[in-house]
Amino acid sequence: MASIKDVAAQAGVSVATVSRVLNSHPSVSAEARTRVIAAVDALGYRPNAVARSLRTAQTRTLGLVISDVLNPYFTELARFVEEEARALGYSVIIGNADERPELQDHHIRTLIDRRIDGLLVSPADGGSPLMREVALSGTPMVFVDRWIPGIDVPVVRADGTGAVRDLVAHLHGLGHRRLAIIAGPAATTTGNERVEAFRDAMRELGLALPDAYIGQGDFQAASGRRATEGFLALDEPPEVVFAADNLMALGALDAIRARGLRVPGDIALAAFDDIPWFVHTDPPITAIAQPTADLARAAVRALADLIEGRTPQSVTLPARLVVRRSCGQDATDQRSDR
Amino acid sequence: MASIKDVAAQAGVSVATVSRVLNSHPSVSAEARTRVIAAVDALGYRPNAVARSLRTAQTRTLGLVISDVLNPYFTELARFVEEEARALGYSVIIGNADERPELQDHHIRTLIDRRIDGLLVSPADGGSPLMREVALSGTPMVFVDRWIPGIDVPVVRADGTGAVRDLVAHLHGLGHRRLAIIAGPAATTTGNERVEAFRDAMRELGLALPDAYIGQGDFQAASGRRATEGFLALDEPPEVVFAADNLMALGALDAIRARGLRVPGDIALAAFDDIPWFVHTDPPITAIAQPTADLARAAVRALADLIEGRTPQSVTLPARLVVRRSCGQDATDQRSDR
DNA sequence: ATCATCCCTGTAATCGATTCCACGGCGTCG
DNA sequence: CGACGCCGTGGAATCGATTACAGGGATGAT
Known part of the structure; x- marks a missing residue:
């Protein structure tokens, strides 16, 4: 692979001049510049980014x-x-x-x-x-x-508190009272914030969030499945599962299906993070979309x-609620799908 | 950021020796080695990968x-x-x-x-x-x-010919005769091969693949939508749409929904490339899975x-057919879902 | 004519590693 | 006891660029 030296030799100038041309330094004569450019594409020369990085840091x-x-x-x-x-x-x-x-x-x-x-x-x-x-x-x-x-x-x-409040209000408006959440890892900020926002929004509506309705997930599908199985095994299972990310929502959907239950008829589902596939799931999933x-x-x-x-x-930046069918129908709450 | 020179100075040896230690060259005395190692972690030294790359090419x-x-x-x-x-x-x-x-x-x-x-x-x-x-x-x-x-x-x-043949046989077994394909760009091998495999498999079963049933796509969702709209506008629309990748299948699903049609009742759908989401779409989509x-x-x-x-x-490596519900039910053709 | 100035150019140092070569010291063998 | 070889080590070249510095030539001013 040709180096700057080869270009210099070919053009009959020093490497310094070649370098100047390449970095469009002003003080190069038009003639030298054309000779260098000619040499560069005669040789198909490309500067070595590694060498350049070493020098320029x-x-x-x-x-x-x-x-x-x-x-x-x-x-x-x-x-x-x-x-x-x-x-x-x-x-x-x-x-x-x-x-x-x-x-x-x-x-x-x-x-x-x-x-x-x-x-x-x-x-x-x-x-x-x-x-x-x-x-x-x-x-x-x-x-x-x-x-x-x-x-x-x-x-x-993204700040999801507003959207989470909208979501909880939407769920409340549909008549749901027992809402559960699958949280992300406590070590992550998004893991905590989403639970807090959810809890606060529920409190505002006078709803409690019992510990049994907080599932611990790790943002992976398998954990969503496990947490949901836990919810479904409760004496009084929740009416809604809100997954703190899209993969756990997928796992939740798996778990619900495996039980032979239907969404939203038997249990409602919502997720944080909207993705194109949520339009095409059965049913389309209500989600909070980040910009x-x-x-x-x-x-x-x-x-x-x-x-x-x-x-x-x-x-x-604010996140926003995108309502679809996974939490039930509500005539007063129609929005566009995407 | 500490360089090899700093390490050498700290350890009281030359840079050559430091380099030898770092590259576990044999001829270094145990004493020099320990001094170098001590210096390395006293300084928190990490070799500069850029410089190393320049030298070693x-x-x-x-x-x-x-x-x-x-x-x-x-x-x-x-x-x-x-x-x-x-x-x-x-x-x-x-x-x-x-x-x-x-x-x-x-x-x-x-x-x-x-x-x-x-x-x-x-x-x-x-x-x-x-x-x-x-x-x-x-x-x-x-x-x-x-x-x-x-x-x-x-x-x-992956070689999809076997799986495509299985797919066509599956569709044929379900009673479908008018099969359409959304192809990928002709400039890509996967774009061509999948169409060829499809055409060959159909010929083996005595089915024709008219030009009107070959939609031109570009592996993106929007093109799948357009191609499908084209199919649905035909006097005699196909009974099955086979998309040559998963995104075009998504677009096809959009187009079918937009027309108010149902899968697989009104039209069947299959895709090349299996992805986790296909299990959760409405209906789950029959696909060809690559390893x-x-x-x-x-x-x-x-x-x-x-x-x-x-x-x-x-x-x-061979691809394989994964049958789900998007092409219709068939008691003789049950397989596990994933 | 002389000198300062400006423009262009080349020489060489430099970035931080690796590695060839030479050298000093020591052990071994004849 | 001398020669040879080996081992550990350091000096210095090198990779391919950028850039400070110096120098040469032309130009303009005085």
Whole structure:
């Protein structure tokens, strides 16, 4: 593979001149410039990004560590993150933590070793020593979706409290009183916040949230199934199951089906995180939709700001309720499907 | 960030010795080794992967260019690719081509510029000049899922002909005679092969595949919707729509719903590529499942073989039919759901 | 004509690793 | 006792870029 030296030789100039042309430095004569350009495409020369990174101490690469790529919400987030990053001239390396803290640490390690310019993280846990160390070390870092209290980096996330309140009101309006939730891991902010928002919204309507109606999940489908089986085995099972993410909702649906029950006839179902498939499930599932594309864009921009020395903004965008048929029909509550 | 020089100074040895310790070179005295190790973790030193890559001319990184991350099939593929690569000591950089050839080229460009050790590609088109050039240049490269005729690199893919034949037989057994297909782009191998397999299987049963029953899609949901609308507008619409991937099946389902028709009562639906959501759609969708994890593993291994100087294997694994309810009930044809 | 200035260019240092080569010390063998 | 070989070590070259610095030539001003 041709190097800058070969180009210099071919063009009859020094490597410095070649470098200047490539970086469109002003002080190069028109003649030298054309000769260099000719040599560059005669040789099919492409600058070695590794060498360039070593010298300039920047890689124009962002690291994105997400909790679970197979979760459509995160897939979509990753896709928009890459899109915005590309628009700003960055590449993205995605690390999939699979909701496993040690895997998350592994990815952070290798990303730092590769000297990525900044890190976008949706933490799978409450924060490892490594994560604190990285944040303290001055590596530009932004939390997206989930964050870690006590680590002082910008956070870009959706606020679901309003939408959860809307959801609970919707359920209440349909006559449901016994509402259960499948929570995410307590170590994640989204795990806690969604339960709290749910509890608060219920309290406002004078409903209690007994412990038996709080299932412990881990944002994976299997845990949604287990938690739902637990609910269904109660003497007085809930009338509604609200899953704190889409995969657990899928598991819940499995468990309900396995019992031979029907949604929403026998039990209602709702989920946090809306995804295209929810339109096509049987029945279509009522969900709380996050503005994923906007979150991704804001997160990348905050990180780029941090990297390039500007002042980054923490951003919180509202999530919104999307009513479908999985909680029952309600003539006063019709909305568009997507 | 501490460099090897700092470690050398701290340990009172030369950088050469530090490097030897880090690479577990044999000829280092036990004493020097312990001093170096002490210095390394006193300083929290981590080798700079960029510098190392420059010197050794290898990055221990693979590039994966896929046609569409939002397609659950490719998401899953990517996830298993990363898993296997990690097991072999490689990182993965994913480039999402979004079924756009120019974006695919962009990603190949930047990956090559970053000097990835090898490239895993599921081409979105029939092959750009760039792709041919890269293949010829000796960059280790492997095609996965789709491939490009005339470019001589190992191919890891699933063979769907058997499964398609099973599907057509299943449909025939249910009494369906007018079968339509939504094809993928003609520039992709999977786009063509699936149509050919379908046509052949139909011919074997004495069924014709009129041109009007071949819809042209691009593996995206919207095209599945359009093609299906076309079918439904025919004087004699098909009894079955077979979508060549899961997203087009989703679009087909949309179009069928929009017409107020029911699956499978009014029209049957089947898809290539099975995904977890197909169990939960209304109705559950009959699909052809690829052994995604095995494909991913085989592809990474072939690429690693190529990189490390062993002889790589092209691999073709069989896909299999998974019957659900979207084509109608058939007592003789019951299988487990997943 | 002389000198300062500006423009263009090249030489060389540098980034942080790896690795070839040479060298000093010590043990072994004849 | 001398030669040889081996082991551990350090110096320095190298990978492919960027960039500070210096120098040469042309130009303009005085």
